[in-house]
Amino acid sequence: MLADKIQYYSKQHKSFLAVLEFILVIGVGWVDYIIGPDYSMLLLYLIPVLTTAWFVGKWAAIAISVESLIVLLIVDLVWKNKSAESLAIYWNDLSNLVFFLIVTYIIASLKSAFEYKKLMADIDSLTGVANRGRFYDLAAAEINRLLRYGHPFTVCYIDIDNFKRINDTFGHGEGDILLRQIAESIKNNMRRTDVVGRLGGDEFALLMPETAADVALSVAGKVHKLQDIVRKKGLTITLSIGMVVYLKPPENIEEMIQRADALMYSVKTDGKNNIKYEIVGQE
Known part of the structure; x- marks a missing residue:
């Protein structure tokens, strides 16, 4: 320290x-x-x-x-x-x-x-974005900033639909290429202050500091349309996204991730290829 x-x-x-x-x-x-x-x-x-x-x-x-x-x-x-x-x-x-x-x-x-x-x-070797540890560190800093100054932030949990089928059909090499394309496309469509991290497998997270619901939805919408970019490169994919806007800080990192993950899973069970969000702390 x-x-x-x-x-x-x-x-x-x-x-x-x-x-x-x-x-x-x-x-x-x-x-x-x-x-x-x-x-x-x-x-x-x-x-x-x-x-x-x-x-x-x-x-x-x-x-x-x-x-x-x-x-x-x-x-x-x-x-x-x-x-x-x-x-x-x-x-x-x-x-x-x-x-x-x-x-x-x-x-x-x-x-x-x-x-x-x-x-x-601090970097995921495959995609070049922040790894889980680095993403958690930056998320912890945002939680502390919200706690001290009341500045809201948003976290998105992003999962590639049917990624296993892509690996099985085209091979793990093509799957790795797809992960890199997704990571690069997310970086190109987010703000400079935002942070994208790979949490593992085909799961990514997007941290958006100083972001309330309207701006977060705009960014998340751009991310969701990445499927169109990837489709032009030869693969058809869809994304399931769970998004949580925090006006009130979560208890810890685990709660923050679990809440966004639960929303993403809800999208999966409802047919995939969508965005669900909630606002925490809205009166």
């Missing part, structure tokens, strides 16, 4: 952190001057390089590395009274810069790999 909070803060305040790291390098230079030439302060100079590379970015860390080189030269030539004619000073400080740049590259690469792995942990 602490790491997530630090990561969130760093994303929101990168400029502030960059300035802070710049000042920190000057502070390290001052400590270097106070302690004198008997001790190497290289590890202290490395701290702002490391933290900048991880929390701010590669180019900012390169700038901090160059600043560290300048501070090192000033400390060596001015405060420590070393001879400006000695090539050893320039060689040593230039070597330190190369070391800082290598560390910057390594840390930036690790951060990039970490971010990619974190992103992939």
Whole structure:
């Protein structure tokens, strides 16, 4: 949790952190001057390089590395009274810069790999939409927002009718292609603020923040018409959709999903290929 909070803060305040790291390098230079030439302060100079590379970015860390080189030269030539004619000073400080740049590259690469792995942990590998865990996290945030600020949201539970028959007739490869087409079509027809997730199998969920019944029905109607888009690509499918508009927050995620799932199942039992909705908290 602490790491997530630090990561969130760093994303929101990168400029502030960059300035802070710049000042920190000057502070390290001052400590270097106070302690004198008997001790190497290289590890202290490395701290702002490391933290900048991880929390701010590669180019900012390169700038901090160059600043560290300048501070090192000033400390060596001015405060420590070393001879400006000695090539050893320039060689040593230039070597330190190369070391800082290598560390910057390594840390930036690790951060990039970490971010990619974190992103992939939230994405359904087949369809490229949010997976169940990520969708639940975002839904929990919407429940909290409704609880605190009274902002409504809507959730849709979407099921592809007769998907098993499609798999049996055309094979699982075609079924996977269909799932990707459905996911892509949903993304293309929803708002930027909406979130689509794959809950498993042929079941998708659509989360629409800040959405009351009229807007939600409009979006859900577009989603339901996706069958026409897919039909043009060679497969005939229909969708059963259960939609719940929350003006009052549910007790938990499970209740939210179960209510929308129950509406979807009701559509299934009534002949499929339809939308049913209800509004929770309407007076």
